[in-house]
Amino acid sequence: MNMQIKPILAALRRHKAGTVLIALQIALTLAIVSNALFIIQQRVAHLSEPTGIDEANLLVISNQWAGDMSPQQIDAQILTDLAALRQLPSVQDASPGSGFPLKGGGWDNYVMRTSEQVEPTTDASVYLGDEHMLDTLGVKLIAGRNFNASDVARMVERQVVIPSTVIVTKALADHLFPDGSALGKPIYSMSSTPSTIVGIVERMQRQGVTNWNKPYAYESLLWPMRQDSGGLYYIIRAKPGQLAAAMREAPQALLAQNRLRIIDPKDGGSYAQIRERVYESDRGMAILMGIISVVLLAITAAGIVGLTSFWVGQRRKQIGVRRALGARRSDILGYFLTENLLIGIGGVAVGAVLAIGINLWMVTQFEMERLSLVYVGTGVVLLLLLGQGAVLAPAVRASNVPPVEATRSV
Amino acid sequence: MFAYYFQLGLRSLRRNPALTGLMVMAIGFGVAASMITYSVFRAVSGNPIPDKSSQLYTPQIDAWGPHKNIKGEPAAALNYADAMALMHAHKATRQTLLFSVSMSLLPQGSSSLPLAVNGYAVSADFFPMFEVPFLYGSGWSAADDEGRAAAVVLSEEFNQKLFGGANSVGREISLNGHDYRIAGVARHWDPKPRFFSLFNDNGFQDPSDFYLPFNRALDVQVSPNSNSCRGHMTFDSWDGWLHSNCVWASPWVELDSAAEAERYREFLESYAADQQHAGRFAWAPNVRLRNVMQWLDFQRVVPPESRISLIVALGFFVICLVNTIGLLLAKFLRRSAEIGVRRALGASRKQVYAQCLMEAATVGLAGGVLGLLLTAVGVTGVGLLFSPDIARLAHLDLSLMGLTLLVAVFATMAAAFYPAWRAAQVQPAWQLKSN
Numbered sequence: 001m002n003m004q005i006k007p008i009l010a011a012l013r014r015h016k017a018g019t020v021l022i023a024l025q026i027a028l029t030l031a032i033v034s035n036a037l038f039i040i041q042q043r044v045a046h047l048s049e050p051t052g053i054d055e056a057n058l059l060v061i062s063n064q065w066a067g068d069m070s071p072q073q074i075d076a077q078i079l080t081d082l083a084a085l086r087q088l089p090s091v092q093d094a095s096p097g098s099g100f101p102l103k104g105g106g107w108d109n110y111v112m113r114t115s116e117q118v119e120p121t122t123d124a125s126v127y128l129g130d131e132h133m134l135d136t137l138g139v140k141l142i143a144g145r146n147f148n149a150s151d152v153a154r155m156v157e158r159q160v161v162i163p164s165t166v167i168v169t170k171a172l173a174d175h176l177f178p179d180g181s182a183l184g185k186p187i188y189s190m191s192s193t194p195s196t197i198v199g200i201v202e203r204m205q206r207q208g209v210t211n212w213n214k215p216y217a218y219e220s221l222l223w224p225m226r227q228d229s230g231g232l233y234y235i236i237r238a239k240p241g242q243l244a245a246a247m248r249e250a251p252q253a254l255l256a257q258n259r260l261r262i263i264d265p266k267d268g269g270s271y272a273q274i275r276e277r278v279y280e281s282d283r284g285m286a287i288l289m290g291i292i293s294v295v296l297l298a299i300t301a302a303g304i305v306g307l308t309s310f311w312v313g314q315r316r317k318q319i320g321v322r323r324a325l326g327a328r329r330s331d332i333l334g335y336f337l338t339e340n341l342l343i344g345i346g347g348v349a350v351g352a353v354l355a356i357g358i359n360l361w362m363v364t365q366f367e368m369e370r371l372s373l374v375y376v377g378t379g380v381v382l383l384l385l386l387g388q389g390a391v392l393a394p395a396v397r398a399s400n401v402p403p404v405e406a407t408r409s410v
Numbered sequence: 411m412f413a414y415y416f417q418l419g420l421r422s423l424r425r426n427p428a429l430t431g432l433m434v435m436a437i438g439f440g441v442a443a444s445m446i447t448y449s450v451f452r453a454v455s456g457n458p459i460p461d462k463s464s465q466l467y468t469p470q471i472d473a474w475g476p477h478k479n480i481k482g483e484p485a486a487a488l489n490y491a492d493a494m495a496l497m498h499a500h501k502a503t504r505q506t507l508l509f510s511v512s513m514s515l516l517p518q519g520s521s522s523l524p525l526a527v528n529g530y531a532v533s534a535d536f537f538p539m540f541e542v543p544f545l546y547g548s549g550w551s552a553a554d555d556e557g558r559a560a561a562v563v564l565s566e567e568f569n570q571k572l573f574g575g576a577n578s579v580g581r582e583i584s585l586n587g588h589d590y591r592i593a594g595v596a597r598h599w600d601p602k603p604r605f606f607s608l609f610n611d612n613g614f615q616d617p618s619d620f621y622l623p624f625n626r627a628l629d630v631q632v633s634p635n636s637n638s639c640r641g642h643m644t645f646d647s648w649d650g651w652l653h654s655n656c657v658w659a660s661p662w663v664e665l666d667s668a669a670e671a672e673r674y675r676e677f678l679e680s681y682a683a684d685q686q687h688a689g690r691f692a693w694a695p696n697v698r699l700r701n702v703m704q705w706l707d708f709q710r711v712v713p714p715e716s717r718i719s720l721i722v723a724l725g726f727f728v729i730c731l732v733n734t735i736g737l738l739l740a741k742f743l744r745r746s747a748e749i750g751v752r753r754a755l756g757a758s759r760k761q762v763y764a765q766c767l768m769e770a771a772t773v774g775l776a777g778g779v780l781g782l783l784l785t786a787v788g789v790t791g792v793g794l795l796f797s798p799d800i801a802r803l804a805h806l807d808l809s810l811m812g813l814t815l816l817v818a819v820f821a822t823m824a825a826a827f828y829p830a831w832r833a834a835q836v837q838p839a840w841q842l843k844s845n
Binding site: 017018021022024025028029031032035036039064065066067068105110115118119157158159160161190191192230255259260261262264280281284285287288289292295296299300302303306307309310313314362365366367 | 586587715733
C-alpha cells in the first residue's frame with residue numbers, strides 16, 4: 001500500500017480546528033494517563049513490600065490494662081496470659097510485644113556506633129519481646145543466636161532500660177556495619193550504655209511505612225524485654241490453617257484470665273486487616289488512578305470516533321469522486337488510518353513533553369519519584385493503538401461509500 | 411427569545427443522540443470526578459475555627475539545638491520545662507497546654523467490661539479560647555488548675571453513652587482508677603482538622619470523649635499518647651522523664667492583635683535568649699509563632715493523596731472539555747445548511763451565536779444532572795479511595811450540588827465559544843448554493 005502523506009497533510013490544513021482538538025486531547029490524555037499509570041505502579045509496589053514475617057498465621061491482640069495495677073501485678077498477669085495463650089490448641093507460639101510490623105508508626109530509636117556520636121547513624125523501629133519473639137513472628141535468624149529466657153528484662157513506665165543483648169535485622173546490621181562485621185559488636189540506641197548484637201534476622205519490616213521511614217526501610221531492633229505498664233500487644237502465631245480458630249479462642253482465653261483489660265478490636269487483628277489499614281491510602285490512590293485512566297481513554301476514543309465520523313460525513317462526495325477515479329476501498333481505509341496516525345503522532349509528541357513536565361512539577365510538590373520513561377512509552381503505544389482502533393469504524397464506513405456518490409448532488 | 415432558544419436546545423439534544431450522549435457523558439464524568447475529589451479536599455483543607463483562626467497561635471521553642479532539631483525547625487511540641495515557663499510567664503490573653511491521652515474507664519456495674527476512652531489533658535483557658543460550647547455546666551476555673559482539682563468535662567456523645575444524655579454535672583467517673591468530678595458536658599464539638607492536636611496525629615482522629623486538667627493529669631502520671639526525645643535518654647522515673655528533653659506538650663495562646671502577636675514573638679525570643687545565657691541552650695534563639703492556618707499548612711495536614719487526586723481529576727475535566735469542544739464543533743457544523751437558511755432568512759450572526767451557546771448550555775445542564783448523580787454515588791463510595799477518618803468528612807450538601815450544576819453549565823458554555831463562533835461564520839450563500 002503506497003500511502004501519499006502530502007495530500008493528507010493538505011486536507012488536514014483545511015480542518016485545522018478538528019485536527020488540533022484531537023491532537024490536544026491525545027496529548028493531555030497521554031500526560032495524565034502515563035502519570036496515573038506511574039502512580040499506580042508506585043503505590044502497588046509499596047503495598048506489595050514483604051514484611052519478612054509469617055503473615056498468614058499471625059494475629060495481634062491489643063491489650064490495655066484497666067484500673068490501677070502495680071508493675072509487679074502486670075508482669076505476673078503477662079506471664080499467666082502467655083502461658084494460657086501458648087496452651088491453646090490452635091496456637092503455635094505467642095510473645096509479648098510493644099508493637100508489630102505495619103502498625104503504622106510507633107516506637108523508634110536513633111542508633112549510633114559510638115556513645116559520643118552527636119549525629120545518629122540511623123533510625124530503627126524498636127520491638128520488645130521475649131525469647132519466643134523470633135519463633136512467633138516466623139522471622140529467619142541468619143547469624144548468631146536467639147534470645148534466651150535470662151536475657152529478658154523488665155521495663156516499667158518512664159524508665160529507660162537498655163538491654164545488654166539485641167537482635168537486629170540484616171538491613172540495620174548492613175547500615176551500621178557495611179563491612180558485614182555486625183555480629184558481636186556494641187551499638188548505642190539513644191544511650192551511653194552499649195548493647196551487643198547477638199543475632200541477625202533476615203528481614204523484618206518497620207512499624208511505620210510512610211515516606212519518612214523510607215531511608216530506614218527494614219531497619220528494626222529487637223529488644224528482649226517485657227513492658228510492665230499501660231498495655232502491650234500479644235503477638236500470636238496460629239498453627240498452619242488455624243488462624244480463624246486462634247482469633248476466636250485467644251481473646252476469650254485472655255478475658256477468662258482477668259476481665260480488667262481492654263482488647264481494642266480496631267487495633268491489631270490478622271495481617272489481612274493490618275495491611276488493609278496501613279496501606280488504605282495507597283490502595284485508594286491506585287483504584288482512583290485506575291478508574292480515571294480507563295474512563296479517560298474511553299472518552300478520548302469516543303471523541304475520536306465522533307469527530308472522524310463527522311469528517312467522513314462531510315467528505316462523502318470527495319470519497320465518491322476518489323472511488324470513481326479508481327481508488328480502492330483499501331486506499332480510503334488507509335487514508336483515514338494514516339490521517340489518524342499522523343494526528344496521533346503529533347499529539348503524543350506534545351503529550352510526552354507534558355507528561356514529563358507534570359511529573360517534574362509533582363516531584364517538587366509531593367515527594368514523588370521521577371517518572372520512568374517506560375510509562376510514557378507505554379502510554380504512547382496505548383494511545384496510538386487506541387486512536388487506530390477508534391478510527392476503524394468510521395474509516396470502514398468511509399470505504400463503503402460507493403463511487404456513484406460522486407454523481408449525487410446531495 | 412431565551413425560552414425559545416432553550417426549547418430549541420432541548421429539541422436538538424434529541425437530534426444527534428449518539429453525539430449528544432457522548433458530550434453529556436464527558437461533562438458528567440468530568441464534573442463528577444472533580445466534585446468528588448473536591449468534596450474531600452474541601453473537608454481536609456478547611457478552616458476549623460474561622461472566626462478565631464488568626465488570633466490563636468502555637469509557640470515553638472527549639473530546645474534540641476541545630477544538630478538534633480528537625481532540619482532547622484523546632485519540635486512541634488514543648489518539653490515540660492519550656493511549657494511550664496510559658497504558662498507561668500502568662501504573656502497572652504489566654505493560654506493552654508494540652509496533650510492527648512488514652513485511658514480506661516472502669517465500669518459502674520461489675521458485669522460490664524472496662525472501656526477504652528480518648529481525651530485531652532488541657533488547661534482551664536482551653537474551653538473559652540477554642541469556643542467549646544457547653545450543654546451542661548462549664549469548664550473548670552484557673553483556680554481549679556492551681557488547686558489540682560480532679561475535674562473532668564465530657565463530650566456530648568460520651569455523656570450520652572455513659573448517662574443517657576442526662577445532666578451529669580457533679581457526678582463522678584473513674585479514669586485509670588482515679589475519680590474525677592464532672593464539671594461540664596460540652597455540646598457536640600469536633601473541629602476538623604483538629605488544629606490543636608497535630609503532634610504525631612493527622613488531625614482527623616475520632617472525636618474526643620473527655621477533657622481533664624493538665625496539672626492533675628501530670629500529678630497522677632497520665633502518660634501522653636506520644637512523645638519525642640533526642641540524644642541520650644537517661645531517666646528512670648516519671649520525674650526524670652518530665653525533666654528530660656522529650657517534647658509532648660502542645661501550647662496554644664490567644665493574641666488579639668498583630669501587635670500583640672509581635673510582642674509575644676519578642677517574648678519568645680527573649681525567653682530563648684535567657685535560656686542561652688543561663689547555659690541551658692547552647693545555640694541562638696530559634697522560635698516560631700504560627701497561627702491556626704499557618705500551623706495547618708506547616709504540618710501538611712492536607713494529605714498529598716487529596717491534592718494529587720484533585721489535580722488529576724481537574725486534568726480529567728479539562729480533557730473532557732476539549733473533547734466537548736470537538737464534538738460541539740461537529741454538532742454545529744453538521745447543521746451548516748440549516749444555519750445557512752436561518753441566516754438567509756434574516757437571523758443575525760449574533761442570534762446564531764446566542765442560539766448555539768444556549769444549546770451548549772442545555773448540554774451542560776444535562777451533563778450537570780448526570781454529574782450530580784455520579785457525585786452522589788461517588789461521595790458515598792469515597793471510603794474505597796481514602797482512609798475512613800478522611801472519607802467520612804466528605805459529604806454532598808446544597809452548596810456542592812449547586813456548584814456541580816454551575817460548573818457543568820458554565821464550563822460547557824466556555825467550551826462552546828469557539829464552535830459557536832464557527833457556526834456564526836457560516837456563509838448563507840455558500841450553503842444555499844450547494845443544495
